[in-house]
Amino acid sequence: xxxxxxxxxxxxxxxxxxxxxxxxxxxxxxxxxxxxxxxxxxxxxxxxxxxxxxxxxxxxxxxxxxxxxxxxxxxxxxxxxxxxxxxxxxxxxxxxxxxxxxxxxxxxxxxxxxxxxxxxxxxxxxxxxxxxxxxxxxxxxxxxxxxxxxxxxxxxxxxxxxxxxxxxxxxxxxxxxxxxxxxxxxxxxxxxxxxxxxxxxxxxxxxxxxxxxxxxxxxxxxxxxxxxxxxxxxxxxxxxxxxxxxxxxxxxxxxxxxxxxxxxxxxxxxxxxxxxxxxxxxxxxxxxxxxxx
Numbered sequence: 001x002x003x004x005x006x007x008x009x010x011x012x013x014x015x016x017x018x019x020x021x022x023x024x025x026x027x028x029x030x031x032x033x034x035x036x037x038x039x040x041x042x043x044x045x046x047x048x049x050x051x052x053x054x055x056x057x058x059x060x061x062x063x064x065x066x067x068x069x070x071x072x073x074x075x076x077x078x079x080x081x082x083x084x085x086x087x088x089x090x091x092x093x094x095x096x097x098x099x100x101x102x103x104x105x106x107x108x109x110x111x112x113x114x115x116x117x118x119x120x121x122x123x124x125x126x127x128x129x130x131x132x133x134x135x136x137x138x139x140x141x142x143x144x145x146x147x148x149x150x151x152x153x154x155x156x157x158x159x160x161x162x163x164x165x166x167x168x169x170x171x172x173x174x175x176x177x178x179x180x181x182x183x184x185x186x187x188x189x190x191x192x193x194x195x196x197x198x199x200x201x202x203x204x205x206x207x208x209x210x211x212x213x214x215x216x217x218x219x220x221x222x223x224x225x226x227x228x229x230x231x232x233x234x235x236x237x238x239x240x241x242x243x244x245x246x247x248x249x250x251x252x253x254x255x256x257x258x259x260x261x262x263x264x265x266x267x268x269x270x271x272x273x274x275x276x277x278x279x280x281x282x283x284x285x286x287x288x289x290x291x292x293x
Contacts (some may be wrong), residue, residue: 156229
């Protein structure tokens with residue numbers, strides 16, 4: 001049975017769901033994304049967030065208060081490829097950092113409509129190469145939520161294409177796997193989706209893809225190679241319209257005999273592991289156990 005708190009969170013999400021005209025929304029994002037992003041001062045102080053000065057990509061680090069071990073998480077926040085990290089990303093990463101006793105790198109990768117996916121991949125690559133100088137691949141996890149989950153998987157596929165080392169784990173929280181969101185199963189769930197605006201996402205996807213076909217693995221990693229990557233883990237809720245593509249991804253892995261961890265939580269909303277709900281605590285424990293295994 002779902003928790004009362006998760007139900008209340010979903011009600012709040014429905015009340016605050018974006019309803020702006022898509023053209024106005026994109027123009028707003030264009031203006032906002034033309035200005036460098038900075039973590040709010042209060043969050044920096046609360047979570048001891050440090051900017052990594054040695055990288056050309058704006059990247060923020062979080063370390064546990066106790067002595068960190070060698071584990072490093074490269075975290076790619078979601079936001080439909082157009083929005084910058086939100087406060088709840090920092091809350092989640094703080095819990096992850098403290099309970100896993102690790103170091104987290106969270107790059108502010110370039111966002112659409114000002115930039116496209118090739119810019120995002122190039123930026124994440126710089127951060128990953130930096131991390132490889134500090135840790136062995138078997139001590140590295142790439143994780144992302146929503147659009148960041150799609151980018152995390154696409155980036156791992158890009159690493160394979162380039163012959164670069166894979167991380168030990170690739171953990172995807174409600175990943176955006178097919179940027180078109182065009183399957184009949186997705187369309188059937190649009191009205192029930194409490195958080196995401198389908199029209200805005202489809203337009204954001206077009207802007208992010210740029211000149212690439214929207215079936216290209218860099219923007220729709222469900223179409224990419226999944227063999228010989230790091231161990232893939234997927235968390236998904238049944239109340240989000242990313243669910244049908246997550247299930248198709250699970251089926252693809254089974255057909256290709258690729259062993260993945262797949263956790264489908266009943267009645268959970270989009271990116272539920274980052275919300276302050278009991279189900280998120282359970283998911284975080286599963287994430288930590290996977291990384292430590």
